[in-house]
Amino acid sequence: MPLLRTPRPWLRRPQAGSAGESSAPVPAGQVATSLVGESTRLRPLRSSEIPILLSWMRDPQVGYYLGRLPFPIPWDVEARWLEESLADPRVQLFAIETREGRLIGNIGLHHLDPAAAQGELSIVIGEVDHWDRGYGSDAIRSLLRYAFESLNLERVHLRVYEFNQRAVRCYEKCGFQREGTTRAALYRDGRFYDEVSMAIQKRQFLAQEQSG
């Protein structure tokens, strides 16, 4: 199968400002590229920015959708998870900036698997006043372009709680399709909520990019 013979660039990552491959390896866990969309720019996340990410996760309006409330995970556990993610070669984390340079969120690919050519997408627009203005979908499209054209993934998947209709709508706009449901995945306020699995394949994404 041709895909398996293709080099996997997360083992040999692109250099800053380039969407292509390079022979110089970048240290594990670091992303060395900048992805420019219509309204956002994705750039490598810095470990010095972890406190900002934590403050977003702690914001009740944001944390509600991440399943962390009403029982927030301890600060040091979250911080350690983010530190480990930044150092993990199977994870690529980006900061989301507006084109004017304001940091508004983060986006990433997790569980990157060379054999399976797939990864799991995560996204948080932490600045709530920036929701519903198209930044999330723009950042996702940039990340998908990178995932399929530079990392040569075959499939990107994600999980979202059923009550997060804003996120579901955003993912559908980007071409994700529902694949399944994990029932009673979250217990909150005396009831259980389902979690929806969604995914997009490379050929689907490229076709929708071509059709504009």
Ligand SMILES: CC(C)(COP(=O)(O)OP(=O)(O)OC[C@H]1O[C@@H](n2cnc3c(N)ncnc32)[C@H](O)[C@@H]1OP(=O)(O)O)[C@@H](O)C(=O)NCCC(=O)NCCS
């Ligand atoms: C989910 C998130 C990434 C989306 O980013 P965003 O910039 O707000 O998304 P966009 O503006 O690109 O798209 C949102 C869409 O949802 C729609 N929407 C908003 N609230 C909605 C609701 N209650 N029901 C249905 N659609 C809704 C918006 O109108 C918009 O659709 P449109 O462009 O057709 O009008 C962002 O809101 C966020 O980070 N939320 C908190 C954390 C989170 O939920 N992360 C994802 C966990 S899986």
